[in-house]
Amino acid sequence: ELKVEQNPLFLSMxxxxxxxxxxxxxxxxxRLYWYRQDxxxxxxxxxxxxxxxAVKQEGRLMASLDTKARLSTLHITAAVHDLSATxxxxxxxxxxxxxxxxxxxxxxxx
Amino acid sequence: GAGVSQTPSNKVTEKGKYVxxxxxxxxxxxALYWYRQSxxxxxxxxxxxxxxxxADDSGLPNxxxxxxxxxxxxxxxxxxxxxxxxxxxxxxxxxxTGHLTDTQxxxxxxxxxxx
Numbered sequence: 001e002l003k004v005e006q007n008p009l010f011l012s013m014x015x016x017x018x019x020x021x022x023x024x025x026x027x028x029x030x031r032l033y034w035y036r037q038d039x040x041x042x043x044x045x046x047x048x049x050x051x052x053x054a055v056k057q058e059g060r061l062m063a064s065l066d067t068k069a070r071l072s073t074l075h076i077t078a079a080v081h082d083l084s085a086t087x088x089x090x091x092x093x094x095x096x097x098x099x100x101x102x103x104x105x106x107x108x109x110x
Numbered sequence: 111g112a113g114v115s116q117t118p119s120n121k122v123t124e125k126g127k128y129v130x131x132x133x134x135x136x137x138x139x140x141a142l143y144w145y146r147q148s149x150x151x152x153x154x155x156x157x158x159x160x161x162x163x164x165a166d167d168s169g170l171p172n173x174x175x176x177x178x179x180x181x182x183x184x185x186x187x188x189x190x191x192x193x194x195x196x197x198x199x200x201x202x203x204x205x206x207t208g209h210l211t212d213t214q215x216x217x218x219x220x221x222x223x224x225x
Contacts, residue, residue, distance in 0.1 A: 004152075031210050042201060042216040043153070050211060088152050092210055095166055098143070100152030 002027050002093050006101035014109050016078050021104045023072040023089035030067045031092035034074055036085045037103070043088065047074075079108045112136070114217035116202050122223045123192055131187040131220045133202030139215075141208030142185050144177055145201040147219070153201055159185060160208050192224045 003026040013019050023032070034046040047056040049065035049072060056063050060083065062075045072089055084107050090100045115134045123129050135142050140161050145153035155169040162182045170176070174192075179185040189196055199219040205212035 033214075042218045043203075043214075045213045045215070048211060048213065090152070095168070096158055096208070096210075097155045097166060097169060098145075098153070098214075099155065100145075102150075102152050 002029070002091060002099045004089060004091050004099050004101040006087075006089060006104050008104060009102060010105050010107075012107045012109060013076075013079050015080055018078065019076050021074040021076070021087055021106075023074070023101055025070050025072075025091045025099070027093070028067070028070070029091045029093060030065070032065050032072045033090045033092070033098070034063050034072070035088045035090065035100075037088065038085050046087075076106075079106075081108045081110055084108045114202055114204050114215050116200075116217040116220050118220060119218065120221045120223075122225065124225050125192060125194060127192050127224075129189050129192055129222065131189075131200050131222070133185045133187070133204075133217060135183060135185070135202070135204030136215055137183075139204035139206055140182070141205045141212070142179060143203040143205075143214065144185070144187050145203065147199045147201055149198075156187070158208075165208075189222075192222075194224050197222055197224045 032049040035043040047063040052067040054065045060077045065072045086103045086105045090098045117132045142159040144156040147153045157167045159179045174190045177187045201219045202217045203214040
């Protein structure tokens, strides 16, 4: 079974700081997705990464994929309070099943 | 336009009862997914529909769980003889074609509590 691990699980950071969330997965895949979930809300799609070396950026968030290392990163630049949420990565296997990580709960402190 | 909707938003039932959870995908979306999310965990894949057919139901935990999508739009997840361990938020998502580049749009979820 494909396993997806995220770290850290909890992250508290000050506004204006930079940080990276890591997503490791256990089997070969070149299809990696990032989602955001606000408390009590559903998931919102952030990025779709479909090839080795793919990099996507939206605002203060940038995601990248290294399929050889089976690693994706979500980099946060100059964090703001509005980014506080739980971030999930998900890997798509050959059977079109999504395997989600356990999530990283981010709190940005003013 | 309307997003993915799910009803009910909350469902409390007793152990052993039967429940149905409904998902209305975005109009025209052919792919529909069901997930289960337990507290503090990421969503767990249950089943994927392409049109009316279940393209992959390997995530259903056992034969108490069943899902249908008879007309290729609305889907119903059915749980028989509910157990306390079934308590979770059940999420539905749809995408335009099911292609891997498609964005999945998630519904608000149904919170199921089995007493």
